[in-house]
Amino acid sequence: MEIWNLNLRHLRAVGKIAELGTVNAAAMAVNLSQPAITQALGRLESQLGMPLFERRHDGMIPTQAGEAFAPRIHAALEHVQSPHVTMSRLRALLALAETGSYAGAGQATGLSLPSIHRAVNDLSLALRRPLVVRRGKVVITTEAGTQLAREFRLAKVELETGLSEIDALRGHETRRITIGAMPLSRARVLPRAVARFMRRRPKVKLTIVEGSRVELVEPLRSGTLDVMVGALRDPLIETDLAQHPLFDDMPAFFGRVGHPLAGSDAGPEQLAAYPIVLPPQGAPLRDSCERFFAAAGVPLPAVPIESGSVMMMRQIMLESDIIALLSPDQVTVEVQAGWLCELGRPPKGFHRTIGMTTRGSLRPTEVQREFFEDLAAAAIEEG
Template sequence: MDVWDLNLRHLLAVARIVEFGTVSAAATAVNLSQPAVTQALSRLEGQIGMPLFDRRHDGMVPTVAALLLAPRIDAAMARMSSPYVTMSRLRALLALADVGSYAGASHVTGLSVPSIHRAVADLGTAMRRKLVERRGRAVALTEAGVQVVNAFRLAKVELETGLSEVAALNGQETRSIAVGAMPLSRARILPRAVTHFIRRYPMVKLGIAEGARPELVEPLRHGALDMMIGALRDPLLEEDLVQIPLFDDVPAVIARAGHPLAGTAPDRRELARYGWVVPPRGTPLRESFERHFAEVGIEMPKVPIESGSVMTLREILIDSDFLTLLSPDQVSVELEAGWLIQLGALPPELGRTIGLTCRASWRPTEVQRAFIEELAEASAGLPGALHPDLSPLLG
């Protein structure tokens, strides 16, 4: 079912029936007549293909479907924080934010250009905020508009999640998981967790977006990703995110086979004589690299190339005398093939913690919780496993 086919006010009525137990109380709460609420409920049940309530003489008893859907409705409404948001206004603003023009928004939604104009303008008037402004031929969000759009994206995710959970009850598996994967997670725990999970839930759609943290954190915040796996930040300064440590990893110094330092046990002064390829400043691996040399008070090695791409690092190292820091698991194939060698590991205290990063407000579905458990299981057998407390996410 398409979320745009629904009516926000009718959804809110369903949540209030769950809360108060009667149609009359729900009708008063949403300012609709009892017949209107009854009709809206009947239409919604027809759309989702199953009853939301058992009708009894003493009230309305919610079914499992209603108990799954109502919290998602409430979460979405809290995100929108305005009684003037309608589904058409929500759709128009999100489309305009995505494509940057009224004509483009009309094309992707099928709504007319005047309808998009009117919906966005009415929403801005109702919320007493200027949401968009013209910049040349393009349309851009104002600062207030960006905040509203980000909240609306998360509201839409909540509604879509609720619908997918209900559809799964009816044997129509539409549930999905969107994972942001930083480099180390792709080499160690993620492949194992994915294969085990898909055996259990073969109909769930699993999407993996690869990238560095700066590329993944905003999609995570806005609901395009459910979770992000990789090196954690210490301390985490973003109050809207939570971190769950899974295991500690100690990077190693990696070089090409035949490197001048091969077969030796180089100290830090010898390592500092060579150029290095490491990730940019602000990443845990770069911090470990700098601390490794700062601890003995020697001049920092030259870093003429900054990169966190394992593929790029591999090709640079094979064709030069550069050095880098990586987990051996990230280049296990290259080490086994004899293309690269390990010159030594960092002290354990210079390691990094790998784990999950999620939105603080996120409430995972059943299958998302199952995937988190698979990640924890995959990390449990690794050196440095931390036996994480997943209760903040699993409830």
């Protein structure tokens, strides 16, 4: 089932039953009558096809499904917060934020344009702040609307996760993990972890989205990605994210086989004589390279090309005397094929830490936790 068939007010009531242990206490907490809450619970259990509680004379005891779903309800409502938010309003604002027009939101949701207009306007009035503004034919969210849409997206992720956990209890595996893969993670650690995981969990769907940190960080923060794997940032700017180190990577300078510095174990003065291709400013590898030359008192080599693509770097190095600072794992195949060779290596202290980045609020599911453990195991093997 889709989350849009759920009722947020009913979910609040069910969450209170799980928290307080009785229908009567929950009714008082959410200002609904006891029969109304009983009816809401019955409807939700009917939608899910599983009981959420055992009815006992001394209260309501969560079933396995209830234990899985109640924390997701609580987490979703933490993102929603306001009692003025209904599922239709949440859906309308999300669709409008993602498509940029009322017509696009209507096509994405199947809702009528008047319904979307009314839902967004009512939400804006209830919260007493403008959520969208029109710029010509395009509708954009205000700062408040953008932040609210992000919270709504995270609430949606929590509820979808809860439903997938219940599906798994019924024997229907619908769970998935979406992974953001930065360049270094794609070399060996992530493929090894994926292989380990899929041997145990062949029915869980893994989606791997490749990109730079700049491209992946916002999808991670908004719930589109579950985890991002790659070089960690020090310091971490985004306060809503959490970093989990896996291993330290020691990069080296590489060039084509036949490069004038090949076989010389070149130092900073020799390396500085050749142009270098580096990732953009702010990337840990770029920072390590700049620190290496600064520590030696040698000016940074010319950087005529900025790129984080190993494929691009490889081709450029093969066609010229340009050099690059890379992890040895990233060019293992090229070195073994006799295309590239190591020219020199920075001393210890110029490493970068590779790890996982997640939302600070992430409550890992069973399968997510298993995958994170496989990443850690793959990192140990790599070390």
